[in-house]
Amino acid sequence: MNWFSNFAMQGLTFLSTLMLFAIGVGIIIAIVFYVIDVSQTADAIRRNYPVIGRFRSLFSELGEFFRQYFFAMDREEMPFNRAERDWISKSSSGSDNTIAFGSTRSLTPVGTPIFVNCPYPMLDEDAEETPSVLIGEYSKHPYKAQSLINISAMSFGAISKPAILALSRGAKLAGCWYNTGEGGLSEYHLDGGCDIVFQIGTAKYGVRKDDGSLDDDKLREIAAHDQVKMFEIKMSQGAKPGKGGILPGAKVTEEIAKTRGIPVWQDSISPNRHIEVDNNNQLLDFIGHVRDVTGKPTGFKCVLGAYSWLERLCEEIIRRGIESAPDFITVDSGDGGTGAAPMPLMDNVGLPIRESLPMVIDILKAHGLRDRIKVIASGKLVTPAEVAWAYCAGTDFVASARGFMFSLGCIQALKCNKNTCPTGITTHDPKLQRGLDPEEKSVRVKNFISKIRYGSNLIAHSCGAKHPRALMRYHVRIVQANGKSVSMDELYPDKGPRDLPV
Ligand SMILES: Cc1cc2nc3c(=O)[nH]c(=O)nc-3n(C[C@H](O)[C@H](O)[C@H](O)COP(=O)(O)O)c2cc1C
Numbered sequence: 001m002n003w004f005s006n007f008a009m010q011g012l013t014f015l016s017t018l019m020l021f022a023i024g025v026g027i028i029i030a031i032v033f034y035v036i037d038v039s040q041t042a043d044a045i046r047r048n049y050p051v052i053g054r055f056r057s058l059f060s061e062l063g064e065f066f067r068q069y070f071f072a073m074d075r076e077e078m079p080f081n082r083a084e085r086d087w088i089s090k091s092s093s094g095s096d097n098t099i100a101f102g103s104t105r106s107l108t109p110v111g112t113p114i115f116v117n118c119p120y121p122m123l124d125e126d127a128e129e130t131p132s133v134l135i136g137e138y139s140k141h142p143y144k145a146q147s148l149i150n151i152s153a154m155s156f157g158a159i160s161k162p163a164i165l166a167l168s169r170g171a172k173l174a175g176c177w178y179n180t181g182e183g184g185l186s187e188y189h190l191d192g193g194c195d196i197v198f199q200i201g202t203a204k205y206g207v208r209k210d211d212g213s214l215d216d217d218k219l220r221e222i223a224a225h226d227q228v229k230m231f232e233i234k235m236s237q238g239a240k241p242g243k244g245g246i247l248p249g250a251k252v253t254e255e256i257a258k259t260r261g262i263p264v265w266q267d268s269i270s271p272n273r274h275i276e277v278d279n280n281n282q283l284l285d286f287i288g289h290v291r292d293v294t295g296k297p298t299g300f301k302c303v304l305g306a307y308s309w310l311e312r313l314c315e316e317i318i319r320r321g322i323e324s325a326p327d328f329i330t331v332d333s334g335d336g337g338t339g340a341a342p343m344p345l346m347d348n349v350g351l352p353i354r355e356s357l358p359m360v361i362d363i364l365k366a367h368g369l370r371d372r373i374k375v376i377a378s379g380k381l382v383t384p385a386e387v388a389w390a391y392c393a394g395t396d397f398v399a400s401a402r403g404f405m406f407s408l409g410c411i412q413a414l415k416c417n418k419n420t421c422p423t424g425i426t427t428h429d430p431k432l433q434r435g436l437d438p439e440e441k442s443v444r445v446k447n448f449i450s451k452i453r454y455g456s457n458l459i460a461h462s463c464g465a466k467h468p469r470a471l472m473r474y475h476v477r478i479v480q481a482n483g484k485s486v487s488m489d490e491l492y493p494d495k496g497p498r499d500l501p502v
Helices: 001-037 043-047 052-073 083-092 161-174 189-190 216-223 254-260 279-292 307-318 343-348 352-367 384-393 401-409 440-460
Strands: 113-115 133-135 143-145 148-149 177-179 196-198 226-233 298-303 326-330 374-376 397-400 476-479 485-487
Touching: 001 148, 043 485, 052 307, 052 374, 083 440, 143 226, 148 161, 148 279, 148 440, 161 401, 161 440, 189 352, 196 216, 216 226, 216 279, 226 279, 226 326, 254 279, 279 298, 298 401, 307 352, 307 440, 326 352, 352 374, 352 384, 352 485, 397 401, 401 440
Parallel strands: 148 177, 148 397, 177 196, 196 226, 226 298, 298 326, 326 374, 374 397
Antiparallel strands: 113 476, 133 143, 476 485
16 A cells, blocks of 8 residues: 555656646746747737637637637638538538428528529429530530539649649539530540540640640640530639739649649749730630631630620620530639638629520620530529529529539638648548548538439429529529519510420
């Protein structure tokens, strides 16, 4: 017994000495910080409130993480709220995503879409499979695509190898296309065997000469892949209109540099626009050139701000002949996502898709080009209701980037511009990539797509439409500032029935 009390006494003495030592070290550190804080001039809070002023930045940094768990309401957060993220997460895991008791969504905010159910909804046996749409009938290899939702551009560099593998395999499982983004084509994009849209960014990564101009031989090599179905010329993107891609040096690994054709570990900044495209004529020339070289449908992506140029473009297409038209236009939303962008552009430049999509459709219709030029819409269209809204507005396809990031497990940590994404999606740190298993996540990608299709069909059938591509503007009403909703075809008068695809 004696040995035990001796041992206990020694233990207690050691612990109390350790505690005194820790307190002593703490006091010394506090004194050092105090002296540093009162003598520095850069930070007024730390100078006026030495030591404790340091906790402010710590807490505001931690708040970014904790708000989403403890404080923010279900429908409150930006860019995506918890209700949306949870819906995608549950859909992706394939578990039951019905909700109980009642909606947490308020129907009063201006802009809320309310679909008009018909008294005699579509019976399942009368409903139809969503028809395919043919893109690029004047190109050598037109592309027939069916999927209501597709994977929007995200470059290799902005996202990681396992993320690309998961998206490529998931796209194949679900039968949708996958846009490479502006970082070039890698073996990982091709891995799953899905249809691919190759994006030509302003730096022409993957198809560039050393001087940054287009290399036709490299373009031909890309087009030779049967999987590559279309070419998208990126004019602008919603998150940073008027600014090229930004990939921080920390993310330019050897493999990414090789795929892009640029130096390793150096910031990769693309020009603000294609150097050879400074007006509508040059744009049509460039589209025609890419289509001639590749033989595949070619279109462009932009976020709409000014729009009279689009009317002038349509006039020029009519003058040249409709074969000269872009085969598609991808309309991105001003509140679209990105790996990295300056805040002034991200916050306040470029029209949101709610306004630009009906506008683009109407401009094309007014010039008789609606059938010739297919429209792809992107920008927070990540739930069946948002997707159905886009089809009511008249789009041919929807594409999403962040919806698919959530399906891969994104927790909206807002770290895509660092190399520290905790879910392995936007980092090239192998330790963090370990968490992202491409095989398991590819099934989540497929499940998410299935649930979007299922939910969009539910809305269409409730409105009496046979499938989402048959939704019309009169199927949705938009809540106005006076609290009343107005039919979308009153807000944007429909110029005749939509030509249904074959
Ligand atoms: C991580 C990330 C990388 C992106 N990379 C590209 C790109 O390379 N090219 C491009 O045109 N758009 C890029 N985008 C924009 C998306 O393709 C899409 O247009 C935009 O995020 C709106 O869709 P969403 O709201 O569903 O994300 C990127 C977006 C994200 C989040």
